Amino acid sequence: MHSLIIVSNRLPVKVKETIEKSSGGLVSALEGLGDQYDLQWIGWAGGVVDDQQKRQEITTELKERFNFTPIFLSQEDVDDYYTGFSNSSLWPLLHYMPCNARYEDKWFQKYREINQLFADKILEQAEPDDIIWVQDYHLMLLPAMLRKVKPDMTIGFFLHTPFPSYEIFRCLPNREELLEGLLGADLIGFHTFGYLRHFRSTVLRILGIESEIAYIPVEHHRCAIDVFPIGINTQGFQNFIDSPAFSRRLKALRKIYAGKKIILSVERLDYTKGIPHRLEAIDRFLEKTGRKDVIFLFISVPSRQTVPEYRELRQEVELKVSQINGKHSTIGQVPVHFLFRPVLPEELCALYVLADAAVVTPLMDGMNLVAKEYIFCQQEKSGVLILSEFAGAAQELPYASIVNPYNVRQIADAIQQALEDSEEEKKRRLEPMKKRVAKYNAQFWAKSFLKTLTSKDEKETPIETLVLTQKALAPLQDASRPALFIDYDGTLAEITNLPENAAPSGEVEQLLFSLASQDQFEVYIIAGRRRQEMDRWFSKFRLNLIAEHGYCYKEKGSGRWVVLVPDADLSWKDQLREYLNLFTAMTPGSFLEEKTASLVWHYRNSDPEFGEWKARQLVSELQEMLSNLPVEIHHGKKNVTIVSIHANKGSTIYHLLASNQYDKALCAGDDETDESMFRLSDNAIIGVKIGDKEETEAEFRCSSPKAFRALLNKLLSRPKNTAPLKKTEVFTVNRSNQS
Numbered sequence: 001m002h003s004l005i006i007v008s009n010r011l012p013v014k015v016k017e018t019i020e021k022s023s024g025g026l027v028s029a030l031e032g033l034g035d036q037y038d039l040q041w042i043g044w045a046g047g048v049v050d051d052q053q054k055r056q057e058i059t060t061e062l063k064e065r066f067n068f069t070p071i072f073l074s075q076e077d078v079d080d081y082y083t084g085f086s087n088s089s090l091w092p093l094l095h096y097m098p099c100n101a102r103y104e105d106k107w108f109q110k111y112r113e114i115n116q117l118f119a120d121k122i123l124e125q126a127e128p129d130d131i132i133w134v135q136d137y138h139l140m141l142l143p144a145m146l147r148k149v150k151p152d153m154t155i156g157f158f159l160h161t162p163f164p165s166y167e168i169f170r171c172l173p174n175r176e177e178l179l180e181g182l183l184g185a186d187l188i189g190f191h192t193f194g195y196l197r198h199f200r201s202t203v204l205r206i207l208g209i210e211s212e213i214a215y216i217p218v219e220h221h222r223c224a225i226d227v228f229p230i231g232i233n234t235q236g237f238q239n240f241i242d243s244p245a246f247s248r249r250l251k252a253l254r255k256i257y258a259g260k261k262i263i264l265s266v267e268r269l270d271y272t273k274g275i276p277h278r279l280e281a282i283d284r285f286l287e288k289t290g291r292k293d294v295i296f297l298f299i300s301v302p303s304r305q306t307v308p309e310y311r312e313l314r315q316e317v318e319l320k321v322s323q324i325n326g327k328h329s330t331i332g333q334v335p336v337h338f339l340f341r342p343v344l345p346e347e348l349c350a351l352y353v354l355a356d357a358a359v360v361t362p363l364m365d366g367m368n369l370v371a372k373e374y375i376f377c378q379q380e381k382s383g384v385l386i387l388s389e390f391a392g393a394a395q396e397l398p399y400a401s402i403v404n405p406y407n408v409r410q411i412a413d414a415i416q417q418a419l420e421d422s423e424e425e426k427k428r429r430l431e432p433m434k435k436r437v438a439k440y441n442a443q444f445w446a447k448s449f450l451k452t453l454t455s456k457d458e459k460e461t462p463i464e465t466l467v468l469t470q471k472a473l474a475p476l477q478d479a480s481r482p483a484l485f486i487d488y489d490g491t492l493a494e495i496t497n498l499p500e501n502a503a504p505s506g507e508v509e510q511l512l513f514s515l516a517s518q519d520q521f522e523v524y525i526i527a528g529r530r531r532q533e534m535d536r537w538f539s540k541f542r543l544n545l546i547a548e549h550g551y552c553y554k555e556k557g558s559g560r561w562v563v564l565v566p567d568a569d570l571s572w573k574d575q576l577r578e579y580l581n582l583f584t585a586m587t588p589g590s591f592l593e594e595k596t597a598s599l600v601w602h603y604r605n606s607d608p609e610f611g612e613w614k615a616r617q618l619v620s621e622l623q624e625m626l627s628n629l630p631v632e633i634h635h636g637k638k639n640v641t642i643v644s645i646h647a648n649k650g651s652t653i654y655h656l657l658a659s660n661q662y663d664k665a666l667c668a669g670d671d672e673t674d675e676s677m678f679r680l681s682d683n684a685i686i687g688v689k690i691g692d693k694e695e696t697e698a699e700f701r702c703s704s705p706k707a708f709r710a711l712l713n714k715l716l717s718r719p720k721n722t723a724p725l726k727k728t729e730v731f732t733v734n735r736s737n738q739s
């Protein structure tokens with residue numbers, strides 16, 4: 001059985017004179033997995049224990065009783081890592097509250113240090129096949145720290161908070177390191193698609209990495225991203241509801257609140273939960289309706305009282321409560337009852353059952369479990385859930401009374417409406433929500449996350465990996481006159497931000513020398529670049545060159561460029577130049593490149609989303625404008641190319657195949673301009689598309705330029721007609737082309 005190692009800032013225990021296990025949603029979600037995994041948990045046990053002997057005793061007891069491993073923090077660690085960076089820098093920013101965010105360099109240094117402490121502890125304990133599941137924002141650097149030491153480790157990360165928009169996340173001085181830390185995971189889970197979308201866009205804008213639909217390509221692995229809305233521990237809540245303690249408490253509460261309508265709020269006392277706005281809404285409601293039979297019951301657990309913003313919030317709330325009560329109380333009726341303390345679960349369930357409505361109006365909340373708990377407990381009657389549209393739970397509970405938590409008038413109206421709605425209406429809205437909460441519980445959440453995490457290997461090879469030799473390379477080696485037509489940018493060499501930086505060097509240069517010094521294959525470098533540039537870069541290699549997407553070619557040693565269609569009409573360039581210049585002016589960072597037979601608008605250095613948007617606009621406008629002209633439009637990688645129909649890689653290769661009588665030709669390329677090679681319906685052609693994203697007509701795919709270079713090196717190192725190549729991870733059959 002594999003071990004599942006859960007890693008969270010806090011262990012689910014209370015260490016006082018004795019050690020007690022606490023029962024959060026996460027604990028019960030994971031307990032359900034006990035038959036599939038050997039469960040371990042690593043985290044801070046809370047408090048500060050400096051005495052070594054006491055630490056040893058706690059460690060032994062936690063290990064023996066629960067299979068937990070404690071991390072011990074000093075007071076300085078707690079101040080800087082937990083109270084400081086986690087709760088005073090990250091938490092407010094993740095919740096769109098930059099005004100509450102404070103930052104100190106030493107906090108982040110400590111955050112890094114403690115993440116490393118966690119990493120060391122995990123590495124000390126983990127066996128090769130163990131699964132590591134890291135929880136939440138306190139440990140964002142941890143996945144990459146683990147990956148660095150153990151590249152093959154299976155690492156999941158779940159973010160329990162929102163992930164904010166790039167405009168907010170960019171405020172963090174250490175934004176790159178945090179993102180890189182997260183991307184060390186094999187899978188990152190979010191509560192909602194909105195958070196996932198923000199994460200992708202932030203990774204693009206800050207790290208320049210474009211995401212695929214389901215994953216983000218990182219240097220040596222793929223980091224999958226997906227949405228897993230957390231649920232509640234339904235069985236645990238049912239057990240409380242079925243307990244005698246619950247019945248006793250409910251009976252007592254019914255007596256206390258007889259004849260009253262109860263409107264309930266339950267939360268940690270946190271500035272993200274929207275308590276002051278809610279109190280203002282209550283003030284308005286009382287003013288407007290003058291009702292004397294409504295009690296607003298707040299159950300607020302004091303939280304993070306070492307952070308000044310939380311202490312200030314408590315004072316603000318206490319003041320506001322007393323103002324409202326001062327204004328609206330009568331003898332025997334105090335409208336707001338505020339309890340600054342946690343309540344036992346049986347009592348919490350009794351309150352949920354009793355309450356006519358729950359008002360859950362956070363200004364921002366990753367999910368909000370209270371909303372789901374309230375729905376689940378509506379087993380005797382149909383209470384109304386008034387829910388903030390800024391809680392992740394609103395995505396799943398659309399039949400709730402959804403409100404904007406900043407709009408206090410709307411909250412006041414929603415409370416009034418909740419008290420006036422008919423039983424039938426309330427039931428109609430509640431039932432579908434009850435079904436959803438019951439089905440998608442905490443166990444479902446944990447299981448679905450782990451299922452996705454552990455099936456990552458299947459996902460990484462969506463198209464089947466094959467032994468290629470017999471199918472493709474062997475015919476090439478058996479041919480009497482084989483040729484290689486190899487595109488340059490994005491195929492042989494990686495794409496660079498500035499096209500002039502892609503000149504052959506290092507590994508690429510070595511390979512070009514190898515290709516030039518062998519005589520088994522006739523090699524053509526076939527690029528979209530200009531003749532002058534190709535001469536400058538490639539004349540030192542004895543290779544055939546094809547420039548400007550096939551417009552002209554130069555055989556090795558000839559010193560002369562040949563244009564296949566010398567009298568091609570290129571007058572359209574004059575018509576288009578001004579129009580493209582306008583696009584360039586409107587898109588900062590873009591530029592226009594002019595070649596003999598094409599105009600290329602590059603937007604690689606523009607804002608990535610804006611550039612893409614403008615490019616699509618350009619393509620659609622050009623398609624209408626140019627339909628009667630002898631040109632083709634290609635939307636390539638970060639460029640739009642308008643090219644003469646006579647500058648076509650496919651027709652040039654067709655011509656060269658015939659005139660040189662090549663009987664097999666490997667054609668490799670990475671973008672749309674290369675598709676004309678793959679489309680040639682000639683048996684001699686073996687098409688290889690570099691990259692696994694876009695659609696292609698090539699028969700084979702190769703994942704990256706690096707992988708393609710490795711393949712060419714292998715091909716060159718094999719004498720003619722030798723044993724097949726070993727199974728290669730870099731070359732895959734393009735399934736869409738298999739019949």
Ligand code: ADQ
Nearest residue numbers: 160266267268299300301341342343365366367368369370
């Ligand atoms: P929290 O911000 O703590 O969690 P929430 O999801 O509402 O918010 O969970 C609070 C839990 O504490 C609930 O289970 C609730 O019953 C309990 N609780 C609150 N007040 C209590 C009281 N006075 N007495 C007893 N129990 C009380 C973070 C994120 C959320 C996300 C969760 C889970 O901020 O957005 O939903 O993690 O991922």
